[in-house]
Amino acid sequence: MPVLSLPDPPLEDALDLLNTGFECGGMITLVGECEVDYDGRASSHLPPGERLVILKPDGTLLVHRDEQRKPVNWQPPGSTHSARIDRDRLIVESVRSSPHEEIEIVFETLMQATLLELDDASDLALAGSEEDLRQRILADPDVLEAGFKAMVTERETAAGAIDIYGQDADGTPTAVELKRRRVGPDAVGQLNRYVEALERDPPSRSIRGILVAPSVTDRAEELLATEDLEFISLTTEESGLSQGRSSPNSEE
Amino acid sequence: MPVLSLPDPPLEDALDLLNTGFECGGMITLVGECEVDYDGRASSHLPPGERLVILKPDGTLLVHRDEQRKPVNWQPPGSTHSARIDRDRLIVESVRSSPHEEIEIVFETLMQATLLELDDASDLALAGSEEDLRQRILADPDVLEAGFKAMVTERETAAGAIDIYGQDADGTPTAVELKRRRVGPDAVGQLNRYVEALERDPPSRSIRGILVAPSVTDRAEELLATEDLEFISLTTEESGLSQGRSSPNSEE
DNA sequence: GGATGTATCTCGGTT
DNA sequence: AACCGAGGTACATCC
Numbered sequence: 001m002p003v004l005s006l007p008d009p010p011l012e013d014a015l016d017l018l019n020t021g022f023e024c025g026g027m028i029t030l031v032g033e034c035e036v037d038y039d040g041r042a043s044s045h046l047p048p049g050e051r052l053v054i055l056k057p058d059g060t061l062l063v064h065r066d067e068q069r070k071p072v073n074w075q076p077p078g079s080t081h082s083a084r085i086d087r088d089r090l091i092v093e094s095v096r097s098s099p100h101e102e103i104e105i106v107f108e109t110l111m112q113a114t115l116l117e118l119d120d121a122s123d124l125a126l127a128g129s130e131e132d133l134r135q136r137i138l139a140d141p142d143v144l145e146a147g148f149k150a151m152v153t154e155r156e157t158a159a160g161a162i163d164i165y166g167q168d169a170d171g172t173p174t175a176v177e178l179k180r181r182r183v184g185p186d187a188v189g190q191l192n193r194y195v196e197a198l199e200r201d202p203p204s205r206s207i208r209g210i211l212v213a214p215s216v217t218d219r220a221e222e223l224l225a226t227e228d229l230e231f232i233s234l235t236t237e238e239s240g241l242s243q244g245r246s247s248p249n250s251e252e
Numbered sequence: 253m254p255v256l257s258l259p260d261p262p263l264e265d266a267l268d269l270l271n272t273g274f275e276c277g278g279m280i281t282l283v284g285e286c287e288v289d290y291d292g293r294a295s296s297h298l299p300p301g302e303r304l305v306i307l308k309p310d311g312t313l314l315v316h317r318d319e320q321r322k323p324v325n326w327q328p329p330g331s332t333h334s335a336r337i338d339r340d341r342l343i344v345e346s347v348r349s350s351p352h353e354e355i356e357i358v359f360e361t362l363m364q365a366t367l368l369e370l371d372d373a374s375d376l377a378l379a380g381s382e383e384d385l386r387q388r389i390l391a392d393p394d395v396l397e398a399g400f401k402a403m404v405t406e407r408e409t410a411a412g413a414i415d416i417y418g419q420d421a422d423g424t425p426t427a428v429e430l431k432r433r434r435v436g437p438d439a440v441g442q443l444n445r446y447v448e449a450l451e452r453d454p455p456s457r458s459i460r461g462i463l464v465a466p467s468v469t470d471r472a473e474e475l476l477a478t479e480d481l482e483f484i485s486l487t488t489e490e491s492g493l494s495q496g497r498s499s500p501n502s503e504e
Numbered sequence: 505g506g507a508t509g510t511a512t513c514t515c516g517g518t519t
Numbered sequence: 520a521a522c523c524g525a526g527g528t529a530c531a532t533c534c
Contacts, residue, residue: 005257057318065372067329077320119302
């Protein structure tokens, strides 16, 4: 992986590096004092300051300060980058369409310009997602409740898709909503929408709604009660030990 | 702003640079082939590949590939970074507590190590947020509906806080939920939760629920109808032109 | 520190 | 391209 780095580069050299990078599909980092203007889904202005700017070959642009995980400004993948020199300042622009968004970065000074070609074909392997929780239940439905039978995943209703649709030991239709972490009122509302949609479509009653998550907040618990929904505490395999029906706030 | 950059550094030099950066509160970027393991809220493994690693003085850590806006791995602000050399490889670790999370990056090769001290005191000025939409309505409630009176913002209910609570021209209590962009079923569910909570608390009827957004999806429109809620099309000032009551899907 | 809701959310999957 | 929901969401704000 070739790395070309220019310390305190003349603007023309930096511009060359940028254009080379745009052509060869490399990744570029710029360090310097700059001003950033953005206009698109929202609009913003960032007064001058020293930042790290990253331009990826897929059209991503990131402007990072020395704090925070999120870039202070950015452009999503698929954007088109360009650079030019205007009145002795390096200007980097990035535009995307649909929706139209553009960002303009004006460098007052440039401390470093680097061109990288990263070779990376690996895939991230992630464990502990909601999908893992689903697999756990499908592999052994009894962890949910003795006698529970999972029938469909992602079953469509007028209000959206139910994570797991099945029947309990009595044969009562049951909607199960899964969350990988402690949930608040929104998840209860989500489950409630699905259950009500089921009860409307073929007009019916006594459809159970079960929220499966590690735990719920107080307000979510109240809502579960008023909406006559249930909660079962379960976690993804590796992210905890608790399991089984218990108080909604159990968390050791 | 001093910039110290080492191309293809010996591991000892890179380690020195890292420790210097940790001490002086600088920002560090590393480029090289590495393997990443993460364990915390979830867990992940990323096989070897060439990436850009950023360590911020606030404890943020980012691992960026040459595509995507999101880092493939990261550590949130507040984490504690450390580095060491083990069996001829540079190892960078970052740990945080509450919740406990750790990431380990093992560099097989290192192409660049850079130490930056970014001077940046500016604040981002952002326009077009939901807050702007709220201000617009509070400044002139008639843009919502003739005769509407806003009484409270963030009014608490058993189900959460209502963006704007007020009365229409007839004096009917009204809950208003604001969204800065086109909304789906979740926003309807949210508004519905608030309205039902209001109708429960002092048991009552005929409380209006109005969703204010640029537009809604088909499914959201259906839900609005079944829940007897209303929709008014409004945008933040600069992000569009449409305004006034209209078909939920109007979007030109 | 927990709870709640917004976000230029991002991202993947599906229609 | 739009829609829908998950996310190690991050982040601010309020308690």
